[in-house]
Amino acid sequence: MKKRKILILCQYFYPEYVSSATLPTQLAEDLTAKGLDVDVLCGWPYEYTNAEYIKNTEQYKGISIRRLSYSRFNNKSKIGRIINFFSLFLKFGLSIPRMLKYDHILVYSNPPILPLIPDILHRVLKKRFSFVVYDIAPDNAIKTGATRPGSMIDKLMRYINKRVYQDADNVIVLGTEMKDYLIKHQISKRPDNIHVIPNWYDTVNLAEDHIYNETFKDCRQKYDKILLYSGNMGQLQDMDTIIDFLKMNKNQMDTLTILCGHGKKFQKVHQAIQQYDISNVKIYDFLTGTDYSDVLKIADVCFASLIKEAMGLGVPSKNYGYLAAKKSLILIMDKSADIVQHVLQYNAGIQVENGDAQTIYDFINSHTAKELQSMGENAYTLFLDEYTRNRNVNKYYELLKEGK
Incomplete structure (x- = not known):
């Protein structure tokens, strides 16, 4: 044939x-x-x-x-x-x-x-x-x-x-x-x-637990909770809500936020970190290979965001890797999105309205690292079922x- x-x-x-x-x-x-x-x-x-x-x-x-x-x-x-x-x-x-x-x-x-x-x-x-x-x-x-x-x-x-x-x-x-x-x-x-x-997301890069980058290995040992935003920081991503959260969370020295990626709003985020003297944040350009898989492995919670006007124009692709890596999600986007409905259904994270940095702050600081990891297990179940x-x-x- x-x-x-x-x-x-x-x-x-x-x-x-x-x-x-x-x-x-x-x-x-x-x-x-x-x-x-x-x-x-x-x-x-x-x-x-x-x-x-x-x-x-x-x-x-x-x-x-x-x-x-x-x-x-x-x-x-x-x-x-x-x-x-x-x-x-x-x-x-x-x-x-x-x-x-x-x-x-x-x-x-x-x-x-x-x-x-x-x-x-x-x-x-x-x-x-x-x-x-x-x-x-x-x-x-x-x-x-x-x-x-x-x-x-x-x-x-x-x-x-x-x-x-x-x-x-x-x-x-x-x-x-x-x-x-x-x-x-x-x-x-x-x-x-x-x-x-x-x-x-292909889980081949997550097959082993080893962390290659010594900086990221030290971060995991130093901080109780690690948050990750990766990927595009473009016009359709809501970086303002994340910046507001970083300012609000700057005194929580047991928590580290890692941001990595590129886009038109990258410099805005970088400047805000410097302007407000936020020390519990690390920001990098686009990470690839083991560097990216390392930050994914050490994270407890991952962000994805869209401005209101972007609803329906696309879907953040990083979500699938977060779920595959057993990470709970903070989704700053409209609640009608498929990924939001699934995350809420599986108790794998939270949905946040644009501009509501307080909800992010409350979520991070009211949950232990162990509770966040438990939600991450739910995220992996969702990944296996759908993605x-x-x-x-x-x-x-x-x-x-x-x-x-």
Whole structure:
């Protein structure tokens, strides 16, 4: 029986280490192991890799990977970011003839204009495709100020959305709140083709208890409770509530808060720590490898946050790793989010309204480390029930194996 040929289109892929790369990589690995013939067309790994030598094409665990180089203007500049997006899009467009041999195309929402390519193939040649939505554009860009309503980018994305959400066999979102947002704002008029499939976390990096970094090992010995915020500190993350908590908690010297990541609000957090002389906080840039697994291992409680306006536009991906590492969660976001409902149901943490730093302070200081660890065990039960790699990859497989 001929294997079903699947092409994955995405910007980030192996050997990059950010979740936007590891998740498509793991999906491709597992779909291949299940008998599908998977190829990948992706962007060149400029930023998030430690690899010294990278090939244009590569065979990796049975997956054929082709990498496309594109412009490298400053991504912190709006113009630079737009040029880079369109440069990569052009390279994908020039690769259209390579896409004709595939039975199905699975396209990711990064860069946001990328789904237009399989949609064009669908309209011209009836090529079938599925669309994985990590962020809802252009709404997320408008909320962050990256573009404005009525701009060329806004109009272009609205045009693309009108076609893509209608034509895709499957639109895959990370949470029910994202599905509700698409329907409420009439971005999609086909609720029947929207499927909720959460992301996951691979527990291989948590398989051993050993802590490699001596600094983090010392932290675990010195402090009774350790709190962790990791990942993006961007415009959609509520860092203000966390800053208010840090100021409120600055005299609790048996508690350490570790913050690591990047984004537009990173400097704001860093400056607040210095301005208010908060000594029971450590802040780092983006941590990878054993450094990240070390801070995850030593933490008792982990934060995730979204501003009110970000509800439904995406789901913080770090949550899955927190649950897998048996950490209780402090979720600063709307209570209707799937992850909040699950955490409350399993008694694996708390939900906090935006601006309510007092509730965080009370929660941390009214629970012993042992009680927080007990909630962490509940978090792991939740992970096993809802957010394992095998469980959610199987959902993709069921959609793709026969082109449903």
